[in-house]
Each structure stands twice: as C-alpha cells, then as structure tokens.
Amino acid sequence: MQFLMSARSASISLAHYLYNGKLRMRRSVATQYVRSKIFNVLLAAWTVLFALPILWDAIVTLRPDTIRWISRRWAHGFLFLCRYVLRVTYKVEGQENLPEEPFIIVSNHQSAWETVAFLVLFPDANIIAKDSLYQIPVFGWYLRRSPMMKVMRDQPGKNIRSIIKGAKQSAEEGRSVAIFPEGTRTPVYGRQKYERGLSVIQKATGYPLVPVVLNSGVFWDPKYHMIYDGEITVRYLPAISPSSNLYNDLDLVENDINLQKDQLAKELDLDS
Secondary structure: OHHHHHHHHHHHHHHHHHHHHHHHHHHHHHHHHHHHHHHHHHHHHHHHHOOHHHHHHHHOOOOHHHHHHHHHHHHHHHHHHHHHHHOEEEEEEOHHHOOOOOOEEEEOOOOOHHHHHHHHHOOOOEEOEEHHHHHOOOHHHHHHHOOOOEEOOOOHHHHHHHHHHHHHHHHHHOOOEEEOOOOOOOOOOOOOOOOOHHHHHHHHHOOOEEEEEEOHHHOEEOOOOEEOOEEEEEEEOOOEOOOOOHHHHHHHHHHHHHHHHHHHHHHOOOOO
C-alpha cells in the first residue's frame, strides 16, 4: 500500500514537473515573441535615423568609404538590439585563420543576421547581394552607394559580367569579397548547391578563400516571425590558397561547410 502511495506521489510530481516545464516553455516563447516585435520596432526607428545621411549626400556627395563607415554604425546598433532586446549574442571561432591580406569570404546563409553582421565582422568587404535587397528603403541606398555587388536571379549572363567587374574593382581597392554561394537562405540542416560564380571571383582577384560556417538559423526563424535567445557561432575555417581548379574543388568546400554547420547544430542538441 505504501509502495502504491509512493508511486502515485511520484507520478503526480512528474506530471506537475512536466506541466510546469511546458508552462515555462510557453511563457518563454511568448516572452521571446514580444521581444521579437519590440526588436522590429526599435530597428525600424534606428534605421530611420540613418536616412539623414541620404539627405546630406544630396548636398555634399559622400565618399564610399564614409558611407561604409556609417553602415557599420548602423550594423553595430543592430547587434546592440540583438544583445539587449532579443538576448541574441554571437561568438567567433578561428580568428587566427583570417589572412592579413584581402580574401574571399564564402559562407553558408541561414538568416538575415549574417547579412548585417558581416558589415561589422568584415569591415569594407564587398558583399554580393541579391537585387531584392536593393529595394529595401534606406538599406538599399547604402548597398548602392557603398558600393556592393548586385546579382539578378533571372540574368545569369549579366551576373557573371557584373561579378567580374566588381571583383576586379575590389582587388584594385584592396577590399575583401563576401559571397553566400547557396544563393538564398537555407534551413539549418538544408542543402543548396553552391553557385559556380565563386571560381570567377577568385580568378579575377587572386584572393585566398576563407570558408565561414554559422548557425544563425537555429535562433532566427523567419517562418514564424520569431527570434529565439541564444548565442550564434561564427566559425572561420582555414584559408584555401588561390587555385586554378577551384571550379572542380568547390564541391569539397561545399561539403566541408555543410559538415561543419551540421556539427554546430548537433552541438546544440537539435534533432535533424
């Protein structure tokens, strides 16, 4: 009888624990949902402030390096809001793998976070951005005036010519080049074949290549308009020297980045 009472007591305690755990989870999700909405409002207000240089540029033309400096101030504000409103931080691993000379950043793409954070992580880099980003008020103006390289989804031939021109100009200015070869945001465990334009960039610049792996998609969920708290990892892999056979070796780079991003997700105990 005492055994049955103990078992019943343990059962009630377990049910109570599970219920409270679910309740805490719901409260946590609800809290983060509210934080996400507050973040969006504050980011919009912060972005409006950076419309002022656009008006100033109409009077006195600003230099591209000045515009990139202003862009970084905006990006720092974005990361500040991530930290203190969303409680989303980040850490960098493999800093020692970055060459002293300009290089090509080749990164997987999971969320909007890296699109902005790369302005801080790789100052003055020429980031290849899809044409739809240029339509965003204020943000698009900074992309054009920085300038960054634009690619059009439905014009591959024009893209190659534009990339070659932009890559050569970057080499002349000593700017690194950043590219998301998946071409679009990809789920945490998703796969997207890398675009072959990367070999054209390396041929035009002669730069070494640095693979970058990140797990921002674990926390940034565009499907449900939710941003979860946590620490994003950005991992720099060892640099790869310029190669005349990068077109064929790109599969190896792609596989390495995919394996590393899966590892980052598994380190957070995510189920595939």
